[in-house]
Amino acid sequence: MVNMEAITLGNDKIIYIDGKKKDDCESIFLSDDKRFFHITFFNNKTKYKYPVKRVEIKNIKPHSGPEKEVFDYFSVIASLKDLQGGNLPESGVGFYRKRVNALAFASEDSALHAYFNKENRTSSAPFPVVFPFGINLSQINAVENTFSRQISMVEGPPGTGKTQTILNIIASAVVRNLRVAVVSPNNAATKNVHEKLIKEGYGFIAASLGKQEYREKFFAELEDFTPDERLSPLTAEDYLSISNSLNNSLAVLKELFEKKNKQAVLRQKLREWRQEYKYFSDYYRPEGDCLEKLRRIKLFPFSSDKKWT
Structure with a gap:
């Protein structure tokens, strides 16, 4: 019989399986040879066996110092928000305060x-970013920053491609087998992203959540989906080959975009110079031979020793 080491669960640990957070683990045991985790879940008493490389256990700790002051501030704001809404439960802890309380612990490598x-760690992406929805140089940088930093903000006026950037972030997350939450203060923004995914044939990777009616509608309209060969798992060789190909193509694209941007700057300068030349020529044209007269003017070098009378 294989001996196993029990892993103590509590508020100081977060469990990830295949990169996905698991909140329903009831017990975890590590095999004596340190090769496998044996995990049971609250909703299923079956013991599941996972290779160690598929499971990640992160230690978390309560907020302290200046970090706790920020957390306490948000706790007060959440409580006030609950009071404004009214209908507090008997416990006195409303919807928003419960959500904030769930963030009372955080791992040191978390975005929270x-x-x-006030820090933002960087890391190298394990798989190149992808751009099935079109790109320019600023969008490439925005998507790369998203996957190389804990926190990233993309901003710009309307029509600059922010939605397109979001779609490429989603695509790059999917190829990493990650989940993405697209959230917004209003439904119109998230609906816009969802509709564009559907239009491009990727609607099956997204679900509208939030309101109960959205969730019910999603599952009611869910059709049987059979993945085609494009979605079949990659072999290690194919994965490496595709990764190298994407990196090489992206490097070429960056170089081309940089040259295109430089070309645009030079063209703008050329237009400005041509305009200045036109103004100069138009200004002196009525004088006829004015330019010729200017050329005949003898210019004297300036000197402090020159005596003027």
Whole structure:
């Protein structure tokens, strides 16, 4: 019989399986040879066996110092928000305060910890970003920053491609087998992203959540989906080949976009110079031979020793 080491669960640990957070783990045991985790879940008493490389256990800790001050501030704001809405439960802890309380612990490599401590760690992406929805140089940088930093903000006026950037971020997350939450203060923005995914044939990767009616509608209209060969798992060789090909193509694209941007700057300068030349020529044209007269003017070098009378 294989001996196993019990892993103590509590509020100081977060469990990830295949990169996805698991909140329903009831017990975890590590095999004596350190090769497998044996995990049971609250809703299923079956013991599942996972290779160690598929499971990640992160230690988390309560907020402290300046970090706790920021957390306490948001807690007060959440409580006030609940009071404004009324209908508080008997516990006195409303919807928003419950959501904030769920963030009372954070791992040091989380975006929440980075935000509270005003830091933003960087890392190299394990797989190149992809751009099935079109790109320009600024969008490439925006998507790369998203996957190389804990926190990233993309901003710009209307029509600059922010929605397109969001779609490419979603695509790059999907190829990494990650989940994405697209959130917004209003439904119109998230609906716009969802509709564009559907239009491009990727509607099956997204679901409208939020309101209960959205969730019910999604599952009611869910059709049987059979993945085609394009969605079949990649072999290690194919994965490496595609990764190298994408990196090489992206490097070429960056170089082309940089040259295109430089070309645009030079063209703008050329237009400005041509305009200045036109103004100059138009200004002196009525004088006829004015330019010729200017050429005949003898210019004297300036000197402090020159005596003027």
